[in-house]
Amino acid sequence: MKTTHRRLSSSLTKLCERLSSFKNGDDNIRELQAVFAYMDANRDGRISVEELTKSFNTLGEQLSDEEAKVVVKLSDIDGDGMLDFEEFAQLIKGSGDEFTEEEKKRKMLEAFRMYIDESEDCITPRSLKTMLMKLGELRTNDDCRVMIKVFDLNDDGVLSFDEFAHMMMR
Numbered sequence: 370m371k372t373t374h375r376r377l378s379s380s381l382t383k384l385c386e387r388l389s390s391f392k393n394g395d396d397n398i399r400e401l402q403a404v405f406a407y408m409d410a411n412r413d414g415r416i417s418v419e420e421l422t423k424s425f426n427t428l429g430e431q432l433s434d435e436e437a438k439v440v441v442k443l444s445d446i447d448g449d450g451m452l453d454f455e456e457f458a459q460l461i462k463g464s465g466d467e468f469t470e471e472e473k474k475r476k477m478l479e480a481f482r483m484y485i486d487e488s489e490d491c492i493t494p495r496s497l498k499t500m501l502m503k504l505g506e507l508r509t510n511d512d513c514r515v516m517i518k519v520f521d522l523n524d525d526g527v528l529s530f531d532e533f534a535h536m537m538m539r
Contacts, residue, residue: 382477407456417441435503440535442480447467474534481533492528 406447408416408424414425418437425432432440444452444460452460484492484500501508508516517528520536528536 401458402454402459404461405454408457410428415453416457417450417451421452434506435501438483438504439480442483443537474493477534477537478530480537483531484528491530492533494526 405416406412408420409424418441420433421437421441422432422434427438440460441450441452444456446456446459447453470498481492484496486493486499487495489496494510494517497513497517498508498510501513514526517526520528520532521537522532524528
């Protein structure tokens with residue numbers, strides 16, 4: 370259970386820890402810009418989900434398409450589906466603190482809704498499987514049940530919004 374959880378959340382954490390020197394002052398802005406430029410493979414001034422995933426893999430870290438999509442969704446202030454430099458800098462510096470709790474919850478709810486069926490109010494094994502298929506990951510129903518079980522705090526076989534938020538905050 371802990372191994373699966375660590376695998377899901379460790380990739381972004383490790384990269385942020387590697388870049389933690391950027392949290393201290395503006396002296397490192399050039400270095401942060403260099404990291405951004407490296408990740409922005411097509412040089413359009415924005416980092417896409419695909420560029421984020423490839424950058425992690427190149428750096429020896431594993432970041433699934435699913436994780437990258439959630440990271441971008443939660444950090445994408447202007448809603449264009451990509452990270453511009455300011456959004457990237459806020460992600461690395463952890464300066465999302467300027468968002469109100471309501472804004473943070475709204476962003477989390479948007480990400481949660483990506484994983485639920487329209488008629489549902491929770492993530493089911495079926496809705497998780499559907500979303501993973503959209504992201505190019507083929508999983509069995511049993512795989513999805515196991516993934517949910519890792520974060521299913523009340524053991525009801527589905528993920529509520531609170532359980533999803535808990536998973537994302539770890």
